[in-house]
Amino acid sequence: MSGELRLGLNLGYWQRNADDATEVVQTAERLGYDSVWTAEAYGSDAFTPLAWYGARTSRIKLGTSVVQMSARSPVATAMTAMTLDHLTGGRLLLGVGASGPQVVEGWYGQPFPKPLARTREYVDIMRKVWRREEPVTNDGPHYPLPYPGGAGLGKPLKLITHPLRPDIPVYLGAEGPKNVALAAEITDGWLPLFVFPEKIESMYGPSLAGARPGFDIAAMVLVMITDDVRAALDGVKMMLTLYIGGMGAKARNFHADIVARMGFADAAHKIQELYLAGRKDEAFHAIPDELADGISLVGPAGRVRERLELWRDSPVTTLLVMGPxxxxxxxxxxxxxxx
Known part of the structure; x- marks a missing residue:
């Protein structure tokens, strides 16, 4: 049980039409929010908006939720993270993730297999870069340094700039039990997208058993303060319709898998089947209210206050609110x- 919760704001993707959330971020900082987070998929990147907001704030921490590993080599991500951390006075929280095969292979043109091994190698290289103990080399099969072959002139190098912090916090976006266990083993925090607080112990207890002291479980949760609970739940269900139904291939949808592990396997299968058949309205209505309510905080303030106790009694340590x-x-x- 975490008891005390930190509070962050997850802005998601930067969108077109000059979606400048500077005033929102400044408001969150003034109100005592601990962190603000941005995301990337196959549109805006996560780092640039954070640099923009970081230049206009002084205290709030700046998180990526998440940087996609296949978009950049480990040293490129390490360099960008070091630079942003320096410029913002040590406020960066670096969330990384493997994404899924559709994006990795379809957008970035990189192989998806063995995501756990790739993640381990990626994080290890970044930490070697920041520590600056010696020129960076890596014997692993996924990101070998120096590159074996090519011109044959590759040389191990050391980061020119001394990092402000050689131990920039690394978080991992993860949904499967093995990936969560990896987050607990090698990173400073876990960024789960969907959390049913009453079920997190049964779903991930063994995976989290090896977490180091201070390990941060920063859970993203859709929050809507409203008297219209029905409309709010429908808003959550709209999001779930897309993620369960269409965010992934039919045979490889990590979001549908996690919903199944929450105890809604039949519903997840039906939702995905309807969505992929073009029957999106039926897919929406197939989402159980219990699922939508369980992963969100919606309704009047009094109802949200009561439901917050479920989160306080869970292993979650930070709430990253989405929506407001x-x-x-x-x-x-x-x-x-x-x-």
Missing amino acids: RDEPTLRTIRDLVLG
Whole structure:
């Protein structure tokens, strides 16, 4: 049980039409939010918006949720992270993730197999870069340094710039039990997308057993303060329809898999089947209210306050709220979570 919860704001992807959330981030900082997070898929990148917001704030931590490993080599990510961490006074929280085969192979043109081994190698190389103990080499099969072959002139190198922090916190976006266990073993935190707080112990207890002291479970949760619970649940279900139904291949959808492990296997199969058949409205109605309610915090403030106790009784240590952008709602959530 975590008891005390930290509070962060997850902005998701930067979108077109000049989606500048500077005022939102400044408001969150002023209200005492601990962190703000951005994301990337196959649109905007995660680092650039954070640099923009970091230049306009002074205290709030800056997180990536998540940087896709296949988009950059380990040393490229390490260099970008070091630079942003330096420029913002040591505020970066570096979330990385393997993404899925559709994006990795279809967008980045990189192989997806063996994501666990690739992740381990990737994180190890980044930490070698930041420590600057010696020129960076790697004998692993996924990111060999120097490159074997080519011109034959590759030389081990050491980062020119001394990092502000040689131990930049690394988080891992993970959904499967083995990937969560890897996060607990080699990183400083885990970024779960869907969390059913009453079930996290039964789903991931063994995976989290090896976590180091201070390991941060920073769970993303959709929050809506409203008197219309029905409309709020429908909003959650709209998001779930896309993720369960269409975010992944029919035979390889990690979001559908996690919903199945929550105890909704039949529903997940039906939702995906309907969605891929083009029957999206039926897929929406196939999502159980219990699932939508379990992974979110929606309704009047009193209802959200009661449901927050489930999160306080879980291993979650940070709530990364998604959805709210206006100051009154951000203030209400701050008061409910931080008391």
